[in-house]
Amino acid sequence: MPAARNAVACFGEALIDFRASSGGSGAPRSFLEQPGGAPANVAVGVARLGGRARFVGMLAEDMFGESLLGALRVHGVDVAQVRRTGAAPTALAFVALDARGERSFSFYRPPAADLLFRAADFDPAAFADLAVFHVCSNSLTEPAIADATLHGMGLATEAGALVSFDLNLRPALWPRGADPRPVLWRALERAHLVKLSREELAFLVGGGEEDAAIRRLFGGAAEALVVTDGPAPIRWWTRERHGTAPVFAVTAIDTTAAGDAFVAGLLWRLAGAGTGAARLAGAFENDAIRRDLLRHAAACGALAVTRHGAFDAMPAAAAVEALARTG
DSSP, rough: OOOOOOOEEESSSSSEEEEEEOOSSOOEEEEEEEEEEEHHHHHHHHHHHHEEEEEEEESSSSSHHHHHHHHHHEEEEEETEEEESSSSSOEEEEEEEOOTTTTTEEEEOOOOGGGOOOGGGGOGGGGGTTTEEEEEEGSSSSSHHHHHHHHHHHHHHHOOOOOEEEEOOGGGGGGGOOOHHHHHHHHHTOSSHHHHHHEHHHHTTTTHHHHHHHHHTTTTOOEEEEEETTEEEEEEEEOOOEEEEEEOOOOOOOOOOOOHHHHHHHHHHHHHTTOOHHHHHHHHHHHHHEEEEEEEEHHHHEEEETTTSGGOOOOOOOHHHHTTOOO
């Protein structure tokens, strides 16, 4: 019997976030260790919602790699496709929050273990049960890991999975003076579902027209584009239609994993409904289905910003359903 296609595999980096807290009165800051990394956050988010989640990536054979592996397991994420290396340490991100919960990052990467995953590290047989293969741009920052990411996207497409791409752009992770856009577009043109923030869409547009960038996106594999803008309405597009969707008003204390929680909620609903690439545009063009998808995604993002951390901020399905029913 063929494997059920309901798993969401998230590929790329897992790292340690050190969240800063003020010592007050000029005292040194302290930092709380928390597991994170955008694709790892999405995997945990899907698992917390009750979906089948898998993390695919390279973890270091250091104390932080052990911590990340343990945290993924505790949250119910399948780690059978995790690879390990002693050739580089775990990437670290120091996170500072302002009074509105908006975050800023200081990264210590490269060298880092997550950058050492190679195309040969994928197990093609592990794609057979995938509903979704999800990636972010942080696994595009160096040529070898970019090649591996694009290879994984190709394997997923060949296996019939929906390929999801959240730009999640972190300019500090790219080589100084480099323009990330050429390699970003290589991934964007292979994705069926693309999620951007308002700032990321503006970055892709450069000095040009927004409509031209959107047309270019839909000239590739894309079937749906979603653009978030914090507390402002969500914007969405297919080749034939576009529109907006509301978000939930909450008091944010930590926006670190807001986008990842949003993506987790969206992928959870798509995988649960069996919505593959061929049906994605139709789902977004159906008012009732689109409303359900984006309302659950928005509820996940809203709940996440009311909590500190990344893994720990991912909401459970009961809380998401309760919020999604309001309004």
